[in-house]
Amino acid sequence: MQVLPQALFLVMLELSVGSFLSLYLLDVRGGTTRGFLTFQGILYLVFGILTLLAMNGFATPQIVRGTGLDESWLSAQGPLVLVFVLLMLPWNVLLWTSGRSSSQQQKTNQGDRRYKLPRAVAGAIACLAGLVALMVVAMAYRTLADSRLDGAFVVLTFLSGALALGGVMTAMLLGHWYLNTPTASGKPLEFITVVLLIALAAELGFTLLMGPSTAPIVSGATNVQPGTTIQTGRNGITVTTPTASPGNKQGSQSGKTAEARQAPLGQGAMEWLQFLMGFIAPLILGGVALYLTYGRSFQSATGMLYLCVSFIFIGEVLGRGLLLLPVLG
Numbered sequence: 001m002q003v004l005p006q007a008l009f010l011v012m013l014e015l016s017v018g019s020f021l022s023l024y025l026l027d028v029r030g031g032t033t034r035g036f037l038t039f040q041g042i043l044y045l046v047f048g049i050l051t052l053l054a055m056n057g058f059a060t061p062q063i064v065r066g067t068g069l070d071e072s073w074l075s076a077q078g079p080l081v082l083v084f085v086l087l088m089l090p091w092n093v094l095l096w097t098s099g100r101s102s103s104q105q106q107k108t109n110q111g112d113r114r115y116k117l118p119r120a121v122a123g124a125i126a127c128l129a130g131l132v133a134l135m136v137v138a139m140a141y142r143t144l145a146d147s148r149l150d151g152a153f154v155v156l157t158f159l160s161g162a163l164a165l166g167g168v169m170t171a172m173l174l175g176h177w178y179l180n181t182p183t184a185s186g187k188p189l190e191f192i193t194v195v196l197l198i199a200l201a202a203e204l205g206f207t208l209l210m211g212p213s214t215a216p217i218v219s220g221a222t223n224v225q226p227g228t229t230i231q232t233g234r235n236g237i238t239v240t241t242p243t244a245s246p247g248n249k250q251g252s253q254s255g256k257t258a259e260a261r262q263a264p265l266g267q268g269a270m271e272w273l274q275f276l277m278g279f280i281a282p283l284i285l286g287g288v289a290l291y292l293t294y295g296r297s298f299q300s301a302t303g304m305l306y307l308c309v310s311f312i313f314i315g316e317v318l319g320r321g322l323l324l325l326p327v328l329g
Contacts, residue, residue: 005058007320011165012051013081013137014158014316017130018166018199019044020088022192024123026170027095032188034095036177040170041092048085055081067327073140080133087126094119134162144323145213153210157319160203165316167196168282168308171289175302186293189301193290197283200312204279207319213326270318278315282308 023040026032061074098115138158142151171192178184289304 003321003324006064006324007317009051009054009059010137010141010320011313011316012047012054013134014162014165015169016044016047016051017084017134018162018164019047019169020130020166021127021163022167022170022195024127025195026188026192027123028120029188029191031185032174033177033181033184036174038095040173041088041095045085045088045092048088052081052085068143070140070143073136076136077133077140080129080136084126084130084133087122087129090122091119091126094122131159134158141323143214144327145210147214148209148211153206154323156206157203157210160199160206161316161319163199164196164203165312167192167199168286168305168312171196172302172305172309175298175305178298178302182298186296186298189293189298190290193286193293193305196308197286197290200279200283200286204283207279213323270322274315274318274322277311278318282311282315285311
């Protein structure tokens with residue numbers, strides 16, 4: 001299906017922006033080990049690079065031209081995504097520098113304090129660039145379902161989906177980090193899990209309010225009769241439609257058509273899967289994970305969050321795929 005590669009770019013952009021935003025919130029809040037921040041910073045930088053590759057491969061303005069998107073917004077998509085990825089570098093560099101300075105000063109907090117404000121500023125600028133990039137992309141895609149508030153709920157769905165997907169990724173990996181530091185405070189995991197649940201609930205509400213698709217069905221498409229063949233050559237396009245005749249056995253045979261194939265799951269079933277797997281299941285599992293975190297059962301909470309990552313990722317792919325389905329099929 002042509003819809004899956006482009007949906008993958010949208011989900012990767014949400015993952016990159018939401019992951020870095022959730023990590024930045026944990027850094028500003030405090031209470032998280034520098035080792036975790038360093039590892040996640042590098043990992044999310046890799047996510048950003050993969051997003052750039054997905055964009056250049058599947059979702060450039062030239063590729064999506066003529067699909068009903070608001071192309072006036074797409075011209076800024078590439079530069080903004082690139083700027084966001086590049087702005088993640090200063091934050092990472094300041095984080096690495098603060099760690100070296102801290103160890104040179106006999107493990108005091110003076111080194112980290114020295115770089116904390118610049119790192120907070122650099123991270124805030126990177127988060128702002130990521131949110132702007134995501135909003136610009138969402139504005140371009142809002143025309144696919146703009147029957148309510150001119151597509152405002154589409155934009156809000158993208159933004160809340162990014163925080164939900166990035167938040168659950170950060171929460172799950174933070175839960176794994178507790179396996180190495182079991183005596184660490186559980187407050188950071190509680191905080192990011194609450195952020196995840198709020199973002200997921202908000203996305204559910206915005207998705208329900210978004211309304212039906214308003215995109216034209218494959219712009220420029222023309223219905224043809226069964227058995228029609230279309231050939232292209234130097235002299236142009238030749239369209240041949242065989243007709244059955246009683247006296248022409250060959251013509252009668254060529255006029256036969258194969259039985260129409262139907263997809264095992266229709267669009268309605270896919271929408272139900274999106275809500276059940278992308279919202280209902282992770283909301284329940286996330287609530288259980290939060291309860292387990294309060295009881296310091298970090299291993300069990302991490303298992304719940306691991307399932308949440310799978311469900312939310314599948315739900316995001318389904319949601320973006322269903323949004324693109326009418327124009328890319």
